[in-house]
Amino acid sequence: MSTTEPAPGTNLAALRKARGWSQAYLARKASISVSLLSKIEVGDRTLTPAVAAALGKPLGLTMAEILGRASMEQDAEAHLSALRSAVRDYDLPGGHAVHEDQITAALECAGRLRDGAQVTGLVRMLPKLLRDATVHAHAANTVAAWAVLSDVYSTVYWLAARHRWMDMAELAVTRQRWAIEQQTNPLGSALAARDRAGTYLNDGDFEGGLVIVDRAIAAAQSGLAGQERAFAVGVLNLRGMTLAGRLTDKVEGKREAERHIASAADAAEWFGRDWNRHHMIFGPQNTATHVLATRLDLGKPHEALSAAEEIDAVLDGLPPTRITPTRINMARAQLDVGDRDAALESLTLAWDAAPQMARIHPMGREVFRVVSSLHRRSNPELLRLSRLSGIPL
Incomplete structure (x- = not known):
């Protein structure tokens, strides 16, 4: 299970205060209203990706940094370190033998984990899969083998982007492009x-x-x-x-x-x-x-x-990777038109479809922060989502 940083609006407030900037100063620099920034920080409005990007520019931060990184629990850190090492060794295939059917089976398993938004299982299996796919691509040197390696790097990118680990995401897409260029x-x-x-x-x-x-x-x-x-x-x-x-x-x-x-x-x-x-x-x-x-x-x-x-x-x-973001977007739209009860229902459906993804999805966390703030009074579903998300009411 992944652990996460504060919801985006809360993270934004912390970043602003760490610089000693007033809301008025940041709003002016980002060309947004002070009223909007204040509502975002107190939890009356969601911090949207476009506004996060605008606020990031004067702060010298990317949109992903404003939204906040998602980290892994300590027992996953070793797997993450191994994955970084495998990405770094892209042109250093190991000496072990790898059969094509092994790669195919492992890639199918990774695909099921990705489609099911099972991020914990994915980070555990990716280091070995990436090393095996690297060995196979260098040895076989076929269009299909390099395409498989490119697919693995695409999954590394997907995992990194979901957690806003943008250094790894940038490197993964560079390796993905390199792999696909080895054969037309x-x-x-x-x-x-x-x-x-x-x-x-x-x-x-x-x-x-x-x-x-x-x-x-x-x-x-x-x-x-x-x-x-x-x-x-x-x-x-x-x-x-x-x-x-x-x-x-x-x-x-x-x-x-x-x-x-x-x-x-x-x-x-x-x-x-x-x-x-x-x-x-x-x-x-x-x-x-x-x-x-x-x-x-x-x-x-x-x-x-x-x-x-x-x-x-x-x-x-x-797959859940599409269901959960869509339900979150529905909740965000329902909030924007003032339907808090429908927003909570959509958010519940998002969490039920893929809890691991909802937990690390920045808008999933942000919408819950605002929904819980606007409801003013807790109910069993808010309490359940609070426990799942780690965001206190």
């Missing part, structure tokens, strides 16, 4: 670009991330065909709409978001149900969850909730 693989290149854009997202450099996405879409459109091209273009557009929704200029953000939404919808027409390939998901269902999140990031909670009218059908069959 247009699909692998597209997926590596999608993860690289994710590091820009967590840094708060939304414009830079969009450049990476658009360049990768152009390459995928020229280098791939059929459903494989639709899949690559689709997952890149999902990343693009998330980046666009968080642009400071909401007029530009809406324009860019609508462009990516339309392109993703076109690509989704190739699929009846969502594909889960290389531990990434694309199709009409995941597109719908991203549209909901993007409308919310653009400051349109009513539009976000309208997009979620058939949410149970949309989430049917998707």
Whole structure:
């Protein structure tokens, strides 16, 4: 089980006070209202990713640092250290023999843990899997073997990004790109670009991330065909709409978001149900969850909730890694329109779907902080989520 730092709004207040800055000074530097900053810090409003990025700039911090890192319990620290060592030894394959079927089985197991948001189990098995995949890729030197290694690095990135360990995330995407470049693989290149854009997202450099996405879409459109091209273009557009929704200029953000939404919808027409390939998901269902999140990031909670009218059908069959963030986004939208009871219900569904992910998800923790603050009076469900999250009422 993971342990975490304070919820984002609480973390922000601590960072501001540590510098000796007043709310008025930070708000002016970040070009936001003092009223909004005050409400965020006391727990009356959620700290959104876009506002976190804006506040991070004058503080000299990334969006991920404002939201707060999630750490592991002490018994997982040794596994994390071993994983860092394996990432560092990317071009130093060990002398042990590795059979391809071993790699395949281990990669499938890692995929199940990732899809199930079982972060504790994942961090325990990744060091050995990464070393074995490195040995196999260097020995076999085939497109498939290097693609497997790239997939493992993608999972390392996923784990690191979920915890806001951005040093490891940055290194993982660099290694992922290196692995896929050893043998020509247009699909692998597209997926590596999608993860690289994710590091820009967590840094708060939304414009830079969009450049990476658009360049990768152009390459995928020229280098791939059929459903494989639709899949690559689709997952890149999902990343693009998330980046666009968080642009400071909401007029530009809406324009860019609508462009990516339309392109993703076109690509989704190739699929009846969502594909889960290389531990990434694309199709009409995941597109719908991203549209909901993007409308919310653009400051349109009513539009976000309208997009979620058939949410149970949309989430049917998707893994917990998609269900939990979507339920959290619904809770955030419900808070924005003043429906605290519905927000608590959505948050409960998010925790029930993937408790380990909800515990380390910054918006999951932030929404709970605000929900508990606004309810004023505890109830059994608030008490249960307080125990699970480690956030006191």
